[in-house]
Amino acid sequence: MSVDATELAEIQLEMDAVVLRGPDAFALERAPTPRPARDELLCRVESVFICGTDPHIIHGHYPGFWPREYPLIPGHEWSGIVVQTGEGAAALGWRLGERVAGTSHCGCGYCRMCLSGRYNLCENYGNESTGHRQYGHYSQGAYAQYVVHSVKSVFRAPPSLSLDEAAGMDPASIALHTVKRAGVGPGDTVAILGPGPMGLLVLQCALAVGAGRVVVVGRGSRLAKAAELGAETVDYTGVDPVAEVRRMTGGGPQMVIECAGAPASLVQAVEMCRKGGSISVIGIPQEPAALPIRKLVLEEISLHGVRANRGTCEEVLPLLAAGRINIRTLITHTFPLRAFPRALETFVNRQGGALKVLLKPWED
Ligand SMILES: [Zn+2]
Numbered sequence: 608m609s610v611d612a613t614e615l616a617e618i619q620l621e622m623d624a625v626v627l628r629g630p631d632a633f634a635l636e637r638a639p640t641p642r643p644a645r646d647e648l649l650c651r652v653e654s655v656f657i658c659g660t661d662p663h664i665i666h667g668h669y670p671g672f673w674p675r676e677y678p679l680i681p682g683h684e685w686s687g688i689v690v691q692t693g694e695g696a697a698a699l700g701w702r703l704g705e706r707v708a709g710t711s712h713c714g715c716g717y718c719r720m721c722l723s724g725r726y727n728l729c730e731n732y733g734n735e736s737t738g739h740r741q742y743g744h745y746s747q748g749a750y751a752q753y754v755v756h757s758v759k760s761v762f763r764a765p766p767s768l769s770l771d772e773a774a775g776m777d778p779a780s781i782a783l784h785t786v787k788r789a790g791v792g793p794g795d796t797v798a799i800l801g802p803g804p805m806g807l808l809v810l811q812c813a814l815a816v817g818a819g820r821v822v823v824v825g826r827g828s829r830l831a832k833a834a835e836l837g838a839e840t841v842d843y844t845g846v847d848p849v850a851e852v853r854r855m856t857g858g859g860p861q862m863v864i865e866c867a868g869a870p871a872s873l874v875q876a877v878e879m880c881r882k883g884g885s886i887s888v889i890g891i892p893q894e895p896a897a898l899p900i901r902k903l904v905l906e907e908i909s910l911h912g913v914r915a916n917r918g919t920c921e922e923v924l925p926l927l928a929a930g931r932i933n934i935r936t937l938i939t940h941t942f943p944l945r946a947f948p949r950a951l952e953t954f955v956n957r958q959g960g961a962l963k964v965l966l967k968p969w970e971d
């Protein structure tokens with residue numbers, strides 16, 4: 608490990624971090640500041656969003672998987688400044704002071720999936736000794752004043768993009784991967800089920816790649832936000848969403864993107880899809896869903912799972928910088944990291960119309 612002594616003196620040896628010690632057992636603690644190993648960067652975290660997956664990780668909904676063991680520092684939608692480079696990182700072009708955004712997946716770089724570009728499906732998933740990481744899921748994350756990431760998992764923020772907005776690179780890149788998995792192209796009609804933060808990012812990505820019409824199914828203030836961002840809307844509390852979307856689109860949308868993660872919503876996605884269409888599923892259902900397989904087969908509908916992203920971080924950053932994906936409009940609340948319990952409660956209970964909730968590790 609090579610360490611720049613002058614820089615090191617300015618890095619605090621201990622940091623504030625949200626440390627998870629068991630299901631629902633978390634607290635703001637003083638933790639040792641991590642050190643970057645080979646091909647890693649130590650970054651000062653300026654901004655970090657609460658992701659929809661985080662409450663599930665905190666509640667212990669994925670035992671033995673996310674996390675594999677305790678303690679864990681969650682958090683993976685972050686931006687910050689490079690403050691220390693591990694051995695080899697400078698040779699790869701990384702410099703102190705660079706403004707960066709992080710993403711959760713770091714493939715091993717050697718397996719067949721990584722070598723074919725699908726590092727989100729790394730065959731060494733969960734095995735840190737191979738170099739694999741998923742930060743904030745089973746590897747240490749960014750609900751902290753500092754975080755260490757592989758150079759493979761950080762990207763330079765364009766100068767015109769604020770660090771608060773850059774912290775949204777990870778979810779925005781997943782939204783872009785989602786519309787690409789579904790094959791959305793110029794003029795296509797797309798339906799999105801679930802106008803949460805991911806659905807609203809998927810909506811903006813679909814429009815950014817040229818979708819002709821986007822119909823969002825949901826309710827309440829989140830559905831109103833979808834309308835504000837350019838969608839046609841269907842309030843499922845008043846109508847049968849399948850019949851209504853099929854009526855509005857003259858036989859169903861070519862692409863359906865499922866962002867609600869509920870088995871009933873998955874069934875609706877298949878039922879509303881046009882013949883020959885495709886479906887991307889991004890929500891992770893807690894229970895199995897009984898899908899209308901007969902329709903999938905006889906109407907040649909393609910069903911795509913979407914896991915995080917691959918290769919779309921570089922692509923989404925200029926879209927964010929140009930405002931073609933507006934993350935700022937989704938930031939409803941900002942809290943200092945030390946108010947994490949209140950921030951989590953606000954996010955989970957959607958208090959005050961909460962969408963993206965931002966944490967600031969260095970603010971009081
Ligand atoms: Zn996330």
Ligand SMILES: [Zn+2]
Binds near residue numbers: 719729
């Ligand atoms: Zn791999």
